[in-house]
Amino acid sequence: MTHSDPVNFLQGKRILLGVTGSIAAYKAVSLLRALKARGAFVSVVMTAHATEFVTPLTFEVLSGERVVTDLFQMHEEMKHLSASENADAMVIAPATANFVAKAALGLADDLLSTMLLAAQCPIIVAPAMDGGMWEHPTVVEHVNRLRARGVVVLDPEEGPLASGRVAQGRLVCEEKILEAVQSALRLRSDWQGEHVLVSAGPTQEAIDPVRFISNRSSGKMGYAVAEAARDRGARVVLVTGPTALARPCGVEVVSVTSAQEMAEAMCRHLEWATVVIMAAAVADFCPKDPASQKLKKSGRSSLVLELEPAPDILTILSARKTKQILVGFAAETEHLLEHAHRKLTDKGLDAIVANDVTQHGGGFGSDQNAAVILTRDGRRREVPLMPKRRLADEILTEIKSLRAGGRTSTAMAREEDNGRAR
Numbered sequence: 001m002t003h004s005d006p007v008n009f010l011q012g013k014r015i016l017l018g019v020t021g022s023i024a025a026y027k028a029v030s031l032l033r034a035l036k037a038r039g040a041f042v043s044v045v046m047t048a049h050a051t052e053f054v055t056p057l058t059f060e061v062l063s064g065e066r067v068v069t070d071l072f073q074m075h076e077e078m079k080h081l082s083a084s085e086n087a088d089a090m091v092i093a094p095a096t097a098n099f100v101a102k103a104a105l106g107l108a109d110d111l112l113s114t115m116l117l118a119a120q121c122p123i124i125v126a127p128a129m130d131g132g133m134w135e136h137p138t139v140v141e142h143v144n145r146l147r148a149r150g151v152v153v154l155d156p157e158e159g160p161l162a163s164g165r166v167a168q169g170r171l172v173c174e175e176k177i178l179e180a181v182q183s184a185l186r187l188r189s190d191w192q193g194e195h196v197l198v199s200a201g202p203t204q205e206a207i208d209p210v211r212f213i214s215n216r217s218s219g220k221m222g223y224a225v226a227e228a229a230r231d232r233g234a235r236v237v238l239v240t241g242p243t244a245l246a247r248p249c250g251v252e253v254v255s256v257t258s259a260q261e262m263a264e265a266m267c268r269h270l271e272w273a274t275v276v277i278m279a280a281a282v283a284d285f286c287p288k289d290p291a292s293q294k295l296k297k298s299g300r301s302s303l304v305l306e307l308e309p310a311p312d313i314l315t316i317l318s319a320r321k322t323k324q325i326l327v328g329f330a331a332e333t334e335h336l337l338e339h340a341h342r343k344l345t346d347k348g349l350d351a352i353v354a355n356d357v358t359q360h361g362g363g364f365g366s367d368q369n370a371a372v373i374l375t376r377d378g379r380r381r382e383v384p385l386m387p388k389r390r391l392a393d394e395i396l397t398e399i400k401s402l403r404a405g406g407r408t409s410t411a412m413a414r415e416e417d418n419g420r421a422r
């Protein structure tokens with residue numbers, strides 16, 4: 001792909017265009033035409049308020065499809081729900097502050113918000129709002145929440161608003177919306193053909209039938225990697241230790257408890273995989289002889305547990321691997337790069353994602369993380385604090401460039417910058 005001859009990722013794609021009740025709703029008419037002109041099939045869903053600004057008929061004529069607005073048109077609704085499940089991308093433009101709030105909270109009280117919950121595709125939201133609402137702490141919180149979930153929210157532009165005020169709130173220009181859709185579609189397909197095996201979460205090592213040794217891992221980073229790989233077209237198997245997270249759809253989930261079980265599950269799927277990403281926080285030691293009955297405290301003044309090494313899964317996979325790219329994580333509290341480098345070499349990895357778990361705002365349990373990605377060919381990429389879902393995309397992009405021999409790293413980053421309107 002060259003910049004003079006960009007690939008049109010919209011060609012033949014199914015786009016759901018959601019229009020909400022903003023004065024900028026008329027701009028969605030032009031957006032619809034632009035999407036269609038690039039070869040996309042576009043279905044339009046309007047909120048009831050949107051129909052006060054532009055008639056459904058306008059969109060019907062231009063899209064060639066019936067525009068549905070009412071949640072209670074059951075037949076149409078079901079059709080549209082499956083349409084949102086099958087869409088390649090969903091674009092909400094313009095999105096009001098009310099719609100952004102509903103989306104952030106998962107409310108589903110009309111057809112468009114219901115479809116948003118059913119969507120399995122990349123979602124692009126282009127807000128438009130008057131009166132300085134964009135800076136209101138509640139709106140900021142909702143936008144951050146959506147972004148943490150991987151939704152692309154395009155900052156509105158500054159300029160004169162319908163009220164006459166000059167503030168940030170104008171719907172971003174059409175070109176930027178189109179770029180964001182193209183970028184989401186490109187990201188969606190660049191891992192097609194890859195089989196990704198991801199591990200996530202902690203392991204639990206039994207002391208007795210009711211007690212175990214574990215760690216603080218929430219599993220969020222590994223789940224984010226699994227979801228990002230799925231969204232970019234890969235087939236994904238997620239081997240997960242016990243977490244409180246919802247099972248991601250479109251991913252095969254294998255639940256395990258101990259390091260031993262995780263090792264067995266990872267080895268079983270190794271042959272199938274083209275890329276293996278060990279994001280799990282696996283125990284290094286486990287009780288040597290777990291008690292078969294609950295240990296009693298009576299009669300004891302102390303208790304000594306004997307631990308033995310747990311299997312080092314990456315070392316095992318490294319010894320067995322054939323063509324797979326092997327990626328590890330290094331969760332450190334000090335000497336980040338030094339320790340990560342050693343793990344990269346000792347465990348025979350292609351790349352390692354190093355993160356300082358003591359950093360403010362990132363680490364265990366947080367929705368955000370910062371990391372340094374080191375690769376076997378000596379590259380080092382520092383990724384600042386960002387939602388784990390976005391960090392997952394950065395990691396995948398780095399692995400992809402490793403697969404391409406590192407040659408495209410800069411070019412890919414440039415293409416991504418050009419195509420991304422975050």
Ligand code: CTP
Pocket residue numbers: 259278279280281282283284310311312313314315327328329330331332343
């Ligand atoms: N790992 C593994 N098997 C283990 C322990 C860790 O495969 N028994 C993997 C982790 O999933 C991670 C990488 O090895 O991808 C580094 O894990 P980390 O806990 O940072 O390092 P350790 O190898 O356990 O070394 P240490 O605890 O001394 O830092």
